[in-house]
Amino acid sequence: MRELNDPDFGARFLVAENGSDVLSFIRLIKEGASTSGILAFDFETNALKEDRVNPLEDSILSCSFCFDDKVAYAFRLQSKNKWLYDDNVVNCIKEFYEWILNNKNIKKVIHNLKFDLKLVWRIVGKYPLVNDSSWEDTMIMAYLLDENNSVGLKRLASRYLNLDGFKYERMVLEVGKISNMSSLDWYIVSQYNCADSFMTYKLYYVLLDKMKADDLFDLYEKLCRPLLLLLLETEIIGFKLDIDYLKQKRMWYRDKLIELEREMSKIVGFNFNPRSVKQLRKVFESLSLSGKIDKFGKTGFSTDKNVLAKLSKQGDLVFVDKLLEFKKSQKISEFINGLLEKQRDGIISTNFLLNGTVTGRLSSREPNLQNLPRGAEVRRAFISRDGCKLVIADFEQIELRVASFYAKDKTMLDIFKSGGDIHSRTAIECFKLNCSEKEVKEKYPDLRVKAKGVNFGILYGLSPKSLAEYINVSIDDAKDYISRYFYLYTGIKDLIDKTRSSVIENEYVENIFGRKRRFLGLKNLVKSKGLNDEEVSSHLREAFNFLIQSTAVDICNLSIINVKKGVLENNLDAKLLVQVHDEQIWEVVNSGVERFCSILKSESEEVIGGFKTPIDLRICNSWGDKYAD
């Protein structure tokens, strides 16, 4: 055993040097954590591929533990995925992690919970379930307290802890210089590891107090923590892919892109790379098309698909159409290639971030499963495992419903209550149509699409100009539509005004669950620059959009948690595979599908009392089935 004390931390950092040290550490940690009722821990890992951290594959180097503010313990685990100890010690380490998992009387505190629990899963093959309340994530706690700043452990340590972080920062710099942890001096890694679990321990109490003071504790306990554990399962099990289908498509698109490239070169008269904006501009000039383009970026005129679509409307330009097709195919093939690259044994696993957005939405990474192209082309590859079905649930128009809920707008509430069509109703008012709601769909489908644009635009805090561009009408018309909209839905207008004045006064907005979006300094900004300043109005748009978007997504996520609890209570086998904001996909064992669907309906439709959101439910074999006609 070696002691690596550090005066800056005021704590003892103890490092095991052999198997018997490890065994005595385990005894001490069990004893200490049982007494204090709390255990912070942290792993160090080594990415196999540089810059691509993957807890399901990376080498597990070491771990550290801290149960009071006096001492932290660290010991090594593996090197190149091989244990560093004999079987007896390895078994004791595994038993120790099982003990941690099973002991619900001890609070386990981790910075970035899902990451470390994936490593625990690799070691003992188990993970905690949604209803286990003995886990804490300081990263998510910090995010709820401040959605605008970094939640990295080092930053938090200097922001919240009354502790000279100088040495820590320097140590981090040293470690940061060498991205490959395994090539570091082992004692430096251990010291760093100890510092991390020690920081996590200290942070927990500070953040807990702040959360309670800010009324965020309920949101954390009832939503964030269960959601973290639920998504842990989602990420561990992954989504099954039809690899043969993807490989076949990859070939097909490879040929198609080469062919399109050849055809375009033939038309233009020289070879060029259609993926390069720079080369594309040259091509547009040689075809005398550049004069028709009125959209510009920092580096020159735009060649994006909206510009191309406009050009295409003006005349039959074979080249422009081929380029549009090329861009679309290129994009799809990027998705296909990405999936094939990242899948392991036919399973694709994403990483959901709870702190990836300022609105409480999740984000999804490596790969992003929340932005797959609509339609069956790519989604058909996402299939259920043998003996299972996919149950796909969509919340219908949840954001508009949330808006009507907050606004208490009688007109809009009535439309939703009676099962009316909100877009048709808006179309009638904005475009002065003289027909019934039902007739709008048949007689004026294009106007209904435009009304849909108005409905969504309102939630984003639209301007006449942007609305005009979006639904392709004149600015004067757009102005007219907006004023008619507010005449019809006066409650919405009042809600927007109320939200604006309250965010200027308080410098934050808060939704019904207590989630906050903070705009520090807004009051002064308004004072010095006025309400029409671009930065100010941008914040005001964000504020209103936050209210709607955050509430909608909190409802969706609460429904997921309720459903999963129902699944466990009823002993069903159903796991969430992916969440795309207002869409959930579950994998359910065939025999339980019917009961699962009734649980989903009953647990989801009324998450807030008195506020119902209808759900579109489908039972599918693949994600693509949703788009089959």
Next chain:
DNA sequence: GCGATCACG
């Protein structure tokens, strides 16, 4: 590393 582009809700 950044701009442009494009995929999603």
Next chain:
DNA sequence: ACGTACGTGATCGCA
């Protein structure tokens, strides 16, 4: 008179 839709992540080409 003026001007911006809200929230994300991935990839490509090019300095």
